[in-house]
Amino acid sequence: MERAVQAKAGVIRRIIAFPLTLLVIEFLAVGLAASLGSALLVRMADPQGLSGLLGATGIALLSIAVYLGCRHWIERSANDELSPGALARELPLGLLIGAGLFTAMTAIVAALGGITIERVNGLGALWAMLGLAITSGTIEEILFRGILLRHIEAMLGTWAALVITSALFGLAHLANPGASLFAAFAISMEAGILLGAAYLWTRRLWVPIGIHAAWNFTQGWVFSVPVSGGIAPDGLLVTSRAGPDWLTGGAFGLEASAVAMAVATLAGLFLLLRVVREGGIRPPMWRSA
Numbered sequence: 001m002e003r004a005v006q007a008k009a010g011v012i013r014r015i016i017a018f019p020l021t022l023l024v025i026e027f028l029a030v031g032l033a034a035s036l037g038s039a040l041l042v043r044m045a046d047p048q049g050l051s052g053l054l055g056a057t058g059i060a061l062l063s064i065a066v067y068l069g070c071r072h073w074i075e076r077s078a079n080d081e082l083s084p085g086a087l088a089r090e091l092p093l094g095l096l097i098g099a100g101l102f103t104a105m106t107a108i109v110a111a112l113g114g115i116t117i118e119r120v121n122g123l124g125a126l127w128a129m130l131g132l133a134i135t136s137g138t139i140e141e142i143l144f145r146g147i148l149l150r151h152i153e154a155m156l157g158t159w160a161a162l163v164i165t166s167a168l169f170g171l172a173h174l175a176n177p178g179a180s181l182f183a184a185f186a187i188s189m190e191a192g193i194l195l196g197a198a199y200l201w202t203r204r205l206w207v208p209i210g211i212h213a214a215w216n217f218t219q220g221w222v223f224s225v226p227v228s229g230g231i232a233p234d235g236l237l238v239t240s241r242a243g244p245d246w247l248t249g250g251a252f253g254l255e256a257s258a259v260a261m262a263v264a265t266l267a268g269l270f271l272l273l274r275v276v277r278e279g280g281i282r283p284p285m286w287r288s289a
Helices: 002-017 019-044 050-074 084-111 126-156 158-172 181-202 206-222 258-277
Strands: 115-120 237-241
Touching: 002 019, 019 050, 019 126, 050 126, 084 115, 084 181, 084 206, 084 258, 126 158, 126 181, 126 206, 158 181, 181 206, 181 258
Parallel strands: none
Antiparallel strands: 115 237
C-alpha cells in the first residue's frame, strides 16, 4: 500500500515538474499577482505621482516574489535567475544597453529628418514613466523570458524557444493603441531577439529587465514618444515626428520604425552570436535525453 502511494506521488510529481505544466502554473501565478496588484494600484494611488511609483515598485517586487516562490516550492530549484549577487553588476549593464540603443536609434531617425527636438520641457511625467519602466521591464521579462522562453527551451530547444517567444511578444503588442502588423513584427524582431539573447547570454533576468526598462523609459520620458502606442507622454524633451511610418513608427511610436528594428535586431544578433560561441544553445528534450 505504501509503495503504491509513493508511486502515485512520484507520477504526480513528474507531471508537475514537466516544463509545460510549470509554464502554465507559473505564467498564471505571476500574471494573476501582477493583475491584482495593478487593480489595487489604480484604486489606491495616483499613477502620475510618487505614490504611483511606489505602488509600481511594489507590484514588481510582488511579481518577483511569486516567481521565486514558484521556483522554490514547485520547481524545487535555487534562485539562479534573479540572484542578488548579480544585481549590482548586470542590472546597470542592461540599463546602459537599453538607453544607449534607443538613443542611438533616435539619433539616426533625427539625422534622417524623422524626429525633431523642439525644446526642453522639464520633469513632466517622471514618476509615471519610472513606474511604467519598472513594471513592464520586470513583469514582462519574468513572463516571457523567465517562464515562457526557459520552459519552451527545455522542451523544444533554444532556437524554437527564441522564435516562439519572439513571435508571442510581438503578437501581445497587437492589442495596443496604434498597433499594426508591421509594429508587431518589429517588436518581435527587435525586442524578441534582443531580450531573448540577453537572457540566454547570462541565463539570468537582470540584463533583459534593465534593457526593457531603460528602453521604455528613454522613449517615454526622455524623448516623449508613445511607448508601444497610445498618447505621447509628457517627458523631458518636447519632440515632433514627421515623415513616413517606416521612419517614425507612426502612431505606435519609434519602436515600429524600421530604424529601431535594424538597430535593436543587430544588437540582439550580436549577443546571440556570443551565446552560440559560448555553447549556450541547448537541444530539444528528445535529443538531450
